[in-house]
Amino acid sequence: MSGERQIRTAVKTLEAAEANWAGTNAGGRLAYMAAALESAQLLQSPETAAEHAHYRAAFEAQRSRAETLDALLRTAQARVAELEAAQGTVYRASHDSIAMGLYTTAAEARAHCVAEERRSWAAGETVVFDWIEDEEDGVAELVTVDEDGETESVTGYVVTALEVAAKYDPDGDE
Secondary structure (H helix, E strand, C coil), rough: CCCHHHHHHHHHHHHHHHHHCCCCCCCHHHHHHHHHHCCCCCCCCHHHHHHHHHHHHHHHHHHHHHHHHHHHHHHHHHHHHHHHHCCEEEEEECCEEEEEEEEECCCHHHHHHCCCCCCCCCCCCCCEEEEEEEECCCEEEEECCCCCCCCEEEEEEEEEEEECCCCCCCCEEE
């Protein structure tokens, strides 16, 4: 019982006892009040209070551990759901067969490739980028295009679509 609630209970108990005080002396009233508090289980010995404090602390520690475990469980469940939902397609950005990163969209993988290639050009140079796509094998290759739009130069940057499975399929393609 919280301290505030315990005080409210004590006040109500004393108010109820006050109705029976008529005609008793001060000592009798005090004894009657103490008896009313005891019968409402609002009085404790120092030993009982210490024992209660010990159990309350142990309970709070257990509750804290349970809350921590609940939080860890929720985090683990969210991560499992995230991994299970990962089945689908990811896009690998690479340069000359060296992987630079995996992305959930082709646009982000392409942006990474363009940013890397742009760094190799002088600050004032105008560069036009284009993508040559092979939809059959899911590969897009970054090229630069000259000013008249006629000549393409290979950059070595490639975005490849990769299928991701959530589970191993022993009967799947080997």
